[in-house]
Amino acid sequence: MTKKTGIDSAGGSEPITLRGTLSLSEGRELLETVKERIRAGAKEIQIDLAGLDGIDSPGAATLIQAWRLARQKGGRLRLSGARGKTAAFLELIRESFPPPAPPLRPSRNPLAGLGEKGLVALAEIRAAGRLVVEAVYWSFIAPLEGRGLRWKSLIGEIDEMGFKAIGIVALINFLLGVVVAMLSAAQLRLFGVQILVASLVVIGFARELAALMTGIVVSARSGAAITAELAAMTVFEEVDALKSMGQNVSRFLIAPKFLAIIVCLPLLTAIGFVTGVAGGFALGIFSLGFTFNRWWEQTLEAVTTGDLLQGFIKSLVFAVIIVVVGCHHGLRVKGGPRAIGQATTRAVVQDIFLIIVADLVFASLFYFLA
Amino acid sequence: MIRVAGLSAGYGDRQVLENIGFDIFPGEILTIVGTSGCGKTTLLKNLIGLAAPARGSIRYWGREITGLDDEALNRLRRKIGVSFQSNALFNSISVAENVALPLRESRAVDQEIIPVISRMKLSLVGLGDTAHLMPDSLSGGMKKRVAFARAVALDPEIVFFDEPSSGLDPVTAAGLDRLIRRLRDLLEITAVVVTHDLASIRAIADRVLMLAEGRIVFLGGLEEADRSADPVVRAFFDRGRERK
Ligand SMILES: Nc1ncnc2c1ncn2[C@@H]1O[C@H](COP(=O)(O)OP(=O)(O)OP(=O)(O)O)[C@@H](O)[C@H]1O
Numbered sequence: 001m002t003k004k005t006g007i008d009s010a011g012g013s014e015p016i017t018l019r020g021t022l023s024l025s026e027g028r029e030l031l032e033t034v035k036e037r038i039r040a041g042a043k044e045i046q047i048d049l050a051g052l053d054g055i056d057s058p059g060a061a062t063l064i065q066a067w068r069l070a071r072q073k074g075g076r077l078r079l080s081g082a083r084g085k086t087a088a089f090l091e092l093i094r095e096s097f098p099p100p101a102p103p104l105r106p107s108r109n110p111l112a113g114l115g116e117k118g119l120v121a122l123a124e125i126r127a128a129g130r131l132v133v134e135a136v137y138w139s140f141i142a143p144l145e146g147r148g149l150r151w152k153s154l155i156g157e158i159d160e161m162g163f164k165a166i167g168i169v170a171l172i173n174f175l176l177g178v179v180v181a182m183l184s185a186a187q188l189r190l191f192g193v194q195i196l197v198a199s200l201v202v203i204g205f206a207r208e209l210a211a212l213m214t215g216i217v218v219s220a221r222s223g224a225a226i227t228a229e230l231a232a233m234t235v236f237e238e239v240d241a242l243k244s245m246g247q248n249v250s251r252f253l254i255a256p257k258f259l260a261i262i263v264c265l266p267l268l269t270a271i272g273f274v275t276g277v278a279g280g281f282a283l284g285i286f287s288l289g290f291t292f293n294r295w296w297e298q299t300l301e302a303v304t305t306g307d308l309l310q311g312f313i314k315s316l317v318f319a320v321i322i323v324v325v326g327c328h329h330g331l332r333v334k335g336g337p338r339a340i341g342q343a344t345t346r347a348v349v350q351d352i353f354l355i356i357v358a359d360l361v362f363a364s365l366f367y368f369l370a
Numbered sequence: 371m372i373r374v375a376g377l378s379a380g381y382g383d384r385q386v387l388e389n390i391g392f393d394i395f396p397g398e399i400l401t402i403v404g405t406s407g408c409g410k411t412t413l414l415k416n417l418i419g420l421a422a423p424a425r426g427s428i429r430y431w432g433r434e435i436t437g438l439d440d441e442a443l444n445r446l447r448r449k450i451g452v453s454f455q456s457n458a459l460f461n462s463i464s465v466a467e468n469v470a471l472p473l474r475e476s477r478a479v480d481q482e483i484i485p486v487i488s489r490m491k492l493s494l495v496g497l498g499d500t501a502h503l504m505p506d507s508l509s510g511g512m513k514k515r516v517a518f519a520r521a522v523a524l525d526p527e528i529v530f531f532d533e534p535s536s537g538l539d540p541v542t543a544a545g546l547d548r549l550i551r552r553l554r555d556l557l558e559i560t561a562v563v564v565t566h567d568l569a570s571i572r573a574i575a576d577r578v579l580m581l582a583e584g585r586i587v588f589l590g591g592l593e594e595a596d597r598s599a600d601p602v603v604r605a606f607f608d609r610g611r612e613r614k
């Protein structure tokens with residue numbers, strides 16, 4: 001008994017007969033034969049399956065391939081005579097003979113796309129605005145009305161966003177202080193006024209650098225964490241569960257984070273300011289050879305309350321940006337676990353972008369008004 | 371086909387299964403039943419070599435698999451299909467690619483027919499036109515069926531299903547039952563099905579293995595189960611009968 005594909009001679013319209021089992025290797029041979037026939041111009045190809053007593057998936061797949069190939073070339077391929085299990089199997093997979101329909105995609109006009117994007121952006125801004133209002137209400141107004149704040153989670157968040165960030169914030173600002181001092185010392189040496197490095201560092205950190213660096217560090221730490229946590233809760237239906245239990249999501253999830261970051265970021269910025277200035281001190285005393293008192297005097301002389309206030313206001317604004325962007329992206333996530341990562345990335349990128357934009361707005365305000 | 375003897379297994383110090391022994395015969399559909407948390411998934415994971423038992427032996431075609439290295443286990447796993455309780459679909463690739471994954475890994479078939487087989491398996495479970503979708507966008511029942519299609523992608527000789535019909539509507543569940551039977555009949559697949567679904571058990575089981583408190587309390591055919599006087603077995607099989 002032969003266990004091979006039986007293939008009749010080149011006779012154009014004779015059926016191809018299969019015997020034994022149709023598996024991958026026999027299927028390959030079959031596919032070649034069919035291709036040959038098509039090349040020879042055959043429009044009608046018959047495959048006789050009567051001699052077949054077994055078929056497996058790769059074998060069946062080659063049958064499907066052959067069927068599609070014939071169709072593609074404007075011909076037809078007929079299967080006939082299948083018996084028993086083979087017939088039942090082919091019946092089971094009949095649906096998969098035609099190639100899959102291409103996925104439906106609405107046709108796109110690029111201009112329409114632009115308008116659509118604009119609308120989406122508008123809707124996002126509106127949603128973010130609503131989030132701010134809700135967060136402010138549940139953080140400040142509702143507690144005054146005697147509706148409870150969730151103290152435990154507030155304290156937890158402050159620990160997570162504030163205390164645990166102190167080390168890295170201090171370190172980064174200190175190093176930046178040293179770098180800024182070195183940069184400016186090299187330039188100011190030309191004029192023999194290296195003592196001005198002290199002024200430069202303290203003004204730079206008060207107005208700008210402490211708030212900016214701390215904002216960026218916190219957005220990477222806590223902004224990302226906020227989005228990831230809320231996104232995971234959304235994906236795993238925990239947010240829905242909260243809502244179904246009649247809990248207010250803003251009160252339950254957002255208010256503690258909002259308050260925590262508004263408390264923490266200015267404090268962290270203050271720490272960043274001190275350590276940044278300390279970085280300048282380190283360079284001034286150990287490398288430029290000034291005395292502590294001289295550097296201290298110069299520092300105090302240079303900085304004004306206005307400078308400090310500017311940094312403080314910035315840090316508040318950055319805090320709002322970080323928490324709103326984080327919550328916004330976390331709560332509107334759709335899809336499965338993969339969406340969590342995407343939302344987190346998007347949130348951090350948007351945080352940093354908005355922080356820089358806000359910084360620019362401040363800088364121009366002070367520049368043109370002062 | 372598979373012979374399990376003296377199997378004890380668990381997690382760390384926590385023993386879940388104790389001294390289990392049974393055979394799985396070629397071409398049969400064996401259902402594993404038992405209350406939630408009794409160790410059905412644990413038994414399954416030990417059977418497919420994903421967890422190493424504390425004691426005992428598991429033989430496939432006479433060959434011991436406990437203590438095999440990964441390479442040898444992987445060769446064996448090519449003959450095994452598994453549909454996990456949580457589906458375990460990869461969300462970053464399309465449904466069709468999920469089903470194609472074992473085919474690509476095994477390198478057993480030509481690249482060009484992999485999509486054809488993948489779609490064939492999807493149409494087996496009635497999802498022929500969802501090939502291009504991402505798993506995220508499927509309903510729970512559809513995910514189950516995709517996992518099912520992936521489990522049979524390689525024409526395995528034995529397929530393990532961990533609760534294939536949980537979360538499915540009765541009509542779809544019955545469809546899957548029929549499919550398991552049909553695959554068994556046509557492709558001579560052996561199936562081990564973990565299930566709680568009494569209707570499903572009555573529809574497909576050749577034999578029932580019942581676990582309770584880490585031991586086998588019943589192993590046998592359906593009629594035997596209906597005749598059994600064991601209270602644990604009765605509690606399971608009599609459900610829904612009290613209301614005459
Ligand atoms: N990874 C694990 N680590 C420790 N213990 C586990 C682990 N997985 C399961 N268990 C424990 O082992 C026992 C059996 O779990 P298993 O998942 O096998 O149950 P099951 O019979 O499949 O239940 P279900 O029907 O709910 O799926 C349970 O008591 C569970 O607490």
Ligand SMILES: [Mg+2]
Pocket residue numbers: 410411412455532
């Ligand atoms: Mg389980």
